[in-house]
Amino acid sequence: MTEIPTDYVRLLEEPFYGALGTIRPDDTVQVSPMWFKRVDDTIHFTHTTKRAKFRNLQRNPSMSLAVFDPENEYKYLEVRGKLIEVIPDPTGSFYVTLGKRYGNADQQPPADSPDRVILVMSIEHAVHQ
Numbered sequence: 001m002t003e004i005p006t007d008y009v010r011l012l013e014e015p016f017y018g019a020l021g022t023i024r025p026d027d028t029v030q031v032s033p034m035w036f037k038r039v040d041d042t043i044h045f046t047h048t049t050k051r052a053k054f055r056n057l058q059r060n061p062s063m064s065l066a067v068f069d070p071e072n073e074y075k076y077l078e079v080r081g082k083l084i085e086v087i088p089d090p091t092g093s094f095y096v097t098l099g100k101r102y103g104n105a106d107q108q109p110p111a112d113s114p115d116r117v118i119l120v121m122s123i124e125h126a127v128h129q
Helices: 052-059 093-101
Strands: 018-023 029-034 037-039 042-048 062-069 072-088 116-122 125-128
Touching: 018 052, 029 052, 037 093, 042 052, 042 072, 042 093, 052 116, 093 116
Parallel strands: none
Antiparallel strands: 018 029, 018 062, 037 042, 042 116, 062 072, 072 116, 072 125
């Protein structure tokens, strides 16, 4: 894992939205807002196996997450890495965990829970401003 500067760590620890970029089959970038949670030296996301982002990552595991500081829109952290693991989550429990992390105390599993997975991203490089 790459070192994250101390004054940027909160951007991965606080429940801020991130912009996750993956590479489409035509080599263009797809960027989507995502809930996430840092777990040790990785970033975890909830997703389904039925969407383009999942297919993108199966083809090309490269991914990038940018998080902006809501108190200073010029301060951001981008972490780059790869999809290193896909963990089945057919009960949607990680979706519930993230929903609660992002402020919904009553978060319930989504209807697409049977297709849910946890995407695990390595942190290999970081840039910040």
